Amino acid sequence: MAEKDTVKDQIVDAAKKRFSHFGYAKTTMAEVASDCAMSPGNLYRFFQGKLDIAEAIATEDYSRHLEHLRKLAVAPGKDARQRLHDLLFEELRRTYHKLEKDPRAYEMARVISQERPTFANWMLENERKILIALLDEAERRGEFKMDDKEFTAEMVQAATMKFRYPQLWSKLTLPKLERELEGVMNLIVMGLCPHMTEMRRAAEAAE
Amino acid sequence: MAEKDTVKDQIVDAAKKRFSHFGYAKTTMAEVASDCAMSPGNLYRFFQGKLDIAEAIATEDYSRHLEHLRKLAVAPGKDARQRLHDLLFEELRRTYHKLEKDPRAYEMARVISQERPTFANWMLENERKILIALLDEAERRGEFKMDDKEFTAEMVQAATMKFRYPQLWSKLTLPKLERELEGVMNLIVMGLCPHMTEMRRAAEAAE
DNA sequence: AGATTGAACGATTTGTTGATTATTCAGAAA
């Protein structure tokens, strides 16, 4: 939580506290301004509007997460399958725990992806870049095989979409979701066609 | 549209017309009753409530669709991959066209899956049964290979979830959705592991 | 000059009232 001492950060910090305590809708610009010992009007010298403060918070938080994902994607001593596993699972766990410990996060996510549709796209694209890098290296090592890496990354994201939208989880617990993600990942990696049973066996034994 | 001459069917028929013309919310029980030349109260001898009429309409419509799917799943002269393809694509196309030609359908779907959460589950289970039968036969013929058919069917559904929820389509056109579904299906069938390149080639050549 | 304020404005939300509607049920009709 180390804050740089800029005014922008002070505002973001104050808004972060208000948003997570009372929610986005129930927080007024006047309150945030007062927390920063300034007038409401002055906030607009630093942010275009209330939503931009929320977006700044989300961006900051998400960037940390992205860094984490990048590390997982290039973790040494793990094969492509394990790294893909770690990547997809981290994604799921982060979303799950974020909503579990702070129900207000759901409101923020909803508002932002409603009013700033490009934001969700931007997140997907960032993760796709990581995925592409992972697939690229995996192919060079002969672990995966595919025609078009960009397209394949897009398809992996499409196939794991369910685990990115809490609205689709209908009260499923984290263990159940993890079991499902495990299954989907297995399908993606191994496919349905009969082939190299020994490889499948080896993968299972390695767990 | 051949109606059995029962009172229930008459009510369903009248409601179907009203719902698709004016929407679920803007249709009153009094109107439906009047269309059937009966009093509002009498509707309740045949249905527990307004929502149950909507559910009856949806069930009737969906049952026809299910029959169609069952036929596709056992179509002769096609291999498992093609039958799976037909099954998943028919699902997507039906949803897409239904919403395209009748925006009221969206309201109905939303209301029903909101107020009757088990209904969506019931649909998924029905389709899963078809999927299991398809996978079962495919395995017997040596076309697919898997450990647990029930679980695999569940995973196929999880991986194709995106194509069942129009809310996740964000203005994608049908061709784009089809291209994505094609890609996801390829991933599911072929997997990422390098294997039998000739099989992949053959599948592509066959299109 | 540049930074900041806070009153003013329009949009949105909230609260309230009255009307509409889904549902029930005592009794009428068959």
Place this chain on the structure above:
DNA sequence: TTTCTGAATAATCAACAAATCGTTCAATCT
């Protein structure tokens, strides 16, 4: 008896008023 009615009831919705809030900007301060 069984089938149906329609007035009564309670829940929901629509519309309007008041209050609140995001945002702007002319005036003030540094």
